[in-house]
Amino acid sequence: MPIGFFEGYRRSARMIVARWANAYTTLILVLLTLITAVANASVEEVDAKQIIILPKTLKPIHYNVWLQPFINGNFSIEGKVAIDFEVLQPTYYVILHMTDIITKNESSRVLEKDSGHEVSIIQQRYEPLRNLYIATLQEQLEVGRLYTFSLKFVGTLGEQARGFYRSSYRKENGETSWVASTQFQSTDARRAFPCFDEPGLKATFKIYLARENHMNALSNMPMIRSTPIEDQPGWVWDEFQKSVPMSTYLVAFAVSDFPSVVLTAPGSPTTIRAVTREAVIRDTHLAGEVSRRALSFFEQFFQLRFPLPKIDMIALPENSFAAMENWGLMTYRENGLLHDPEKASAEDKQWVSYLISHELAHQWFGNLVTLKWWTDLWLNEGFATYMGDMAVDHIEPAWGIMDQFVVRRLQEVFALDALESSHPISVPVIDPIEIIEIFDSISYLKGASIIRMMSYFLTEETFRNGLKNYLTTLKYKNADQDDLWEFLTNAAHEEGTLPLDLTVKTIMDTWTLQKGFPLVTVVRNGNNSAKITQEQFYLDKQTLHEHRQRWWIPATYTSQENLSFEDTRVKFWIHEKETYPEFVFPESHHWVIFNVKQSGYYRVNYDLENWNLLMQQLRTNHEVIHVTNRAQIIDDALNLARAGYLPYDTALGLTSYLSKERSYVVWKAALHNFQYLYDMFQHDPAYGAFREYMMSVISPIYEYAGFKEQPRDDLQKQLLSGEAVRWACKLRHPDCIYRSTKLFRQWMYDQSTYRRPPSSIAEAAFCTAVREGEIEEWQFAWSKDLDNALACSESIWILARYLRGAFNESSGLRRQDAAIVFSQIARGSVGSIVSWEYMRSNWNQIADYIGTAFFGLPRVVAAVTRRFKTQQRLKELMQFQQDYAENLLTANRAVEQAIETTKVNIAWMEDNYEGIVHWLREQGFSSDLSH
Numbered sequence: 001m002p003i004g005f006f007e008g009y010r011r012s013a014r015m016i017v018a019r020w021a022n023a024y025t026t027l028i029l030v031l032l033t034l035i036t037a038v039a040n041a042s043v044e045e046v047d048a049k050q051i052i053i054l055p056k057t058l059k060p061i062h063y064n065v066w067l068q069p070f071i072n073g074n075f076s077i078e079g080k081v082a083i084d085f086e087v088l089q090p091t092y093y094v095i096l097h098m099t100d101i102i103t104k105n106e107s108s109r110v111l112e113k114d115s116g117h118e119v120s121i122i123q124q125r126y127e128p129l130r131n132l133y134i135a136t137l138q139e140q141l142e143v144g145r146l147y148t149f150s151l152k153f154v155g156t157l158g159e160q161a162r163g164f165y166r167s168s169y170r171k172e173n174g175e176t177s178w179v180a181s182t183q184f185q186s187t188d189a190r191r192a193f194p195c196f197d198e199p200g201l202k203a204t205f206k207i208y209l210a211r212e213n214h215m216n217a218l219s220n221m222p223m224i225r226s227t228p229i230e231d232q233p234g235w236v237w238d239e240f241q242k243s244v245p246m247s248t249y250l251v252a253f254a255v256s257d258f259p260s261v262v263l264t265a266p267g268s269p270t271t272i273r274a275v276t277r278e279a280v281i282r283d284t285h286l287a288g289e290v291s292r293r294a295l296s297f298f299e300q301f302f303q304l305r306f307p308l309p310k311i312d313m314i315a316l317p318e319n320s321f322a323a324m325e326n327w328g329l330m331t332y333r334e335n336g337l338l339h340d341p342e343k344a345s346a347e348d349k350q351w352v353s354y355l356i357s358h359e360l361a362h363q364w365f366g367n368l369v370t371l372k373w374w375t376d377l378w379l380n381e382g383f384a385t386y387m388g389d390m391a392v393d394h395i396e397p398a399w400g401i402m403d404q405f406v407v408r409r410l411q412e413v414f415a416l417d418a419l420e421s422s423h424p425i426s427v428p429v430i431d432p433i434e435i436i437e438i439f440d441s442i443s444y445l446k447g448a449s450i451i452r453m454m455s456y457f458l459t460e461e462t463f464r465n466g467l468k469n470y471l472t473t474l475k476y477k478n479a480d481q482d483d484l485w486e487f488l489t490n491a492a493h494e495e496g497t498l499p500l501d502l503t504v505k506t507i508m509d510t511w512t513l514q515k516g517f518p519l520v521t522v523v524r525n526g527n528n529s530a531k532i533t534q535e536q537f538y539l540d541k542q543t544l545h546e547h548r549q550r551w552w553i554p555a556t557y558t559s560q561e562n563l564s565f566e567d568t569r570v571k572f573w574i575h576e577k578e579t580y581p582e583f584v585f586p587e588s589h590h591w592v593i594f595n596v597k598q599s600g601y602y603r604v605n606y607d608l609e610n611w612n613l614l615m616q617q618l619r620t621n622h623e624v625i626h627v628t629n630r631a632q633i634i635d636d637a638l639n640l641a642r643a644g645y646l647p648y649d650t651a652l653g654l655t656s657y658l659s660k661e662r663s664y665v666v667w668k669a670a671l672h673n674f675q676y677l678y679d680m681f682q683h684d685p686a687y688g689a690f691r692e693y694m695m696s697v698i699s700p701i702y703e704y705a706g707f708k709e710q711p712r713d714d715l716q717k718q719l720l721s722g723e724a725v726r727w728a729c730k731l732r733h734p735d736c737i738y739r740s741t742k743l744f745r746q747w748m749y750d751q752s753t754y755r756r757p758p759s760s761i762a763e764a765a766f767c768t769a770v771r772e773g774e775i776e777e778w779q780f781a782w783s784k785d786l787d788n789a790l791a792c793s794e795s796i797w798i799l800a801r802y803l804r805g806a807f808n809e810s811s812g813l814r815r816q817d818a819a820i821v822f823s824q825i826a827r828g829s830v831g832s833i834v835s836w837e838y839m840r841s842n843w844n845q846i847a848d849y850i851g852t853a854f855f856g857l858p859r860v861v862a863a864v865t866r867r868f869k870t871q872q873r874l875k876e877l878m879q880f881q882q883d884y885a886e887n888l889l890t891a892n893r894a895v896e897q898a899i900e901t902t903k904v905n906i907a908w909m910e911d912n913y914e915g916i917v918h919w920l921r922e923q924g925f926s927s928d929l930s931h
Helices: 003-019 025-045 278-302 346-362 374-395 401-417 432-437 441-458 460-474 481-495 504-512 608-624 627-643 648-660 664-681 687-705 715-730 734-749 759-772 775-783 796-806 815-826 829-850 856-865 871-883 889-922
Strands: 058-069 076-087 091-097 102-112 121-127 132-141 146-156 163-170 176-183 204-212 216-219 223-228 235-240 253-256 260-262 271-275 310-316 329-333 518-524 530-536 553-555 557-559 572-574 592-594 603-606
Touching: 058 091, 102 121, 102 132, 176 310, 176 329, 204 216, 204 253, 216 223, 216 235, 253 310, 253 329, 271 278, 278 310, 278 346, 278 374, 278 460, 329 346, 346 374, 346 715, 346 759, 374 401, 374 441, 374 481, 401 441, 401 627, 401 664, 432 889, 441 460, 441 481, 441 504, 441 553, 460 481, 481 504, 518 553, 518 592, 518 608, 592 603, 603 608, 603 627, 608 627, 608 648, 627 648, 627 664, 627 889, 648 664, 648 687, 648 889, 664 687, 664 715, 664 889, 687 715, 687 889, 715 734, 715 759, 734 759, 734 775, 759 775, 796 815, 796 829, 815 829, 815 856, 829 856, 829 871, 856 889, 871 889
Parallel strands: 058 204, 271 310, 310 329, 518 603
Antiparallel strands: 058 076, 076 146, 091 132, 102 146, 121 132, 163 176, 176 253, 204 235, 216 253, 223 235, 260 271, 518 530, 553 572, 557 592
């Protein structure tokens, strides 16, 4: 229990005793002493780090929640909650979470269920710092008995997308229409109604929503009936079915005037509906196709039917997540659910398909079986990320989603996880701000990557059987990672995919309880054997580290003489030992590749001889090597060079074959790494030489794919076209700039004959046209809602105006998009300078406007600091941290990571700049004036 509560209670006791100078003084003192003794006992039982975790005295069983949001009025909420709970330990207190709510204390009641006996409440109190409502009772609640606590209250529909909040949109006739909706994850159900707001405290819910006749109400379960409200003409109560047991963060409701469309065939066991603005209801076709097929895929994969009768997917004007997996009522931003095939790019189509699949995967991982505490958030998000990709790969196998996994998930998170300021996947969290901070790429992308690694080393059949048993046994309950390890170990031992003396917990604890990842180094001994070692990979390898971390690493490999990229079975385990002499190297003139399909979450380094053999293979016939391993070779080599493990001339030499490469996956890996070099060189005298080198690399792929996309091209070809145009124009390829500006100006001046280019090309082309233009081009892009192009301008005053508008709702920009707009501006050459100055001067305004919405503040910090590479910028960044230490909110960890990244960049410039300039000069690219 919170210690501050009991200290306050003692002070109140002393005041009461001092005022009662009569015969009852002694009796009162005795009673108060007894209550305080109980309180002291509770204090001693609660660990100091758990002061905001509810005591294990009461267990909620069922909630009845009545809410009347005045969405078309003063935005207040009239509410009532009645909670049935079981007593687990004797207590004098009912303690709930609550914030931004005014209780009507005279309405509070505690009734014993069987007898109807009322337990008197002698004090009610609110602890704002801990979000706690505390009712002190006159008599002790008895263990094993059921009670009902009820309370009326008043709340507010907030402006920020958390709790029960409001947003609006403009209809076709110009009217403003309001929407009330929820976002409770992770700790915001307490903003809507008093509750036991922890994931481990599951209960059933029955929701009653009041609405005006012309509006619609939704909740997790189907509606049963609507009943007119007495004395309130035009209002009705909507009553919804009782829910299955679930955590408070999954409760959801919405009130709007949105129409809906049924996306499933008549008679389907689960009815799926899309709910959105009338003007865009036609753009739900893709959502219907994906949701139907993904739901079927998951039911077959897990061998468990979806337990609810319906799924509503609502596209909201404002949502703090891209989407939220509330059971039976999933909420989305519009660009996460809607798809206009005439305007959307291949990237957009893939994103919508993945996002819907991700949220549906949560219905099993997170909803059916829920984490016990936020420490294991990665069980939710890692599985939803991995299984979301699996579902899309099943629905659209031609897209090559699982090949893309390597570059979009695994390699993407490596950069963060290679910092000292990274954190383990499973990380203890207590405070709500700390919980929000771990909604990051470590939980999502690293979580997905190590799950993928498990599916490989266990085999998919064992993996699926373990998951099926886990979900079936623990459905409607809570679990932690050790529970999952147990089920997977049992399946692996039964099927012989793990030795009996090895458990999944032994292996996976090294991946979840430690931060970072290993570098496996394979060096020939000269006698057909190899020395294999592991160490933690850091972008700054010079950093001294006290602890030498070790992992259980599944070793897979293939070689030039025994080629097999489909054999991902574990050949041996790398663990505590330093060397592994049992590995026999192939012939000296043959290459070897470790980590087949980059199935393991680790990097690989080789001796220079093996690197040179791989370079030769890529130049002669690169398609001999599987596409994911080609992407791995490029990414590993350039990052090993970046960290000082490999000479840059070797790493850059490996990229020389790219003029023949046609795989989007490989190019994605290469361009991700080239972006770092671009950022380091862009404002440097040697940029000219680097640009010429990059033009030599990009031009062949631009000739192959740029402005040549056809509607029937496969998705990866479309994605490659977009990347080719984006990079060619960024490097100011003359033909790219000419075509882009011509297309855009034709649209501006002659819209009757204008033909929009393929969507993947359009985004890059419009960005270029806005960058090359001035206010006329920018205003036209604004009028056409070309959001991704607006930040491309290089006019300082235009960017400054756009930034100011991003944090002002009167501009027409949505609050949910503020962080995105800022980040887009920060990516530009001029925008990076403008946005940094804006953030330094206006952080408090930015923090207040975005608040603790997920990803927002960390996103702006990461975007604006990624180019920092000088001592001056480091000094400014550290001063920023000091100036705003009390108001960094969810950006605390992001600022620490930015400081470390800046130090790494400074060291990189000192160690590698001259060497790369020398290599460029040797290749014929120089920025010297004499040239």
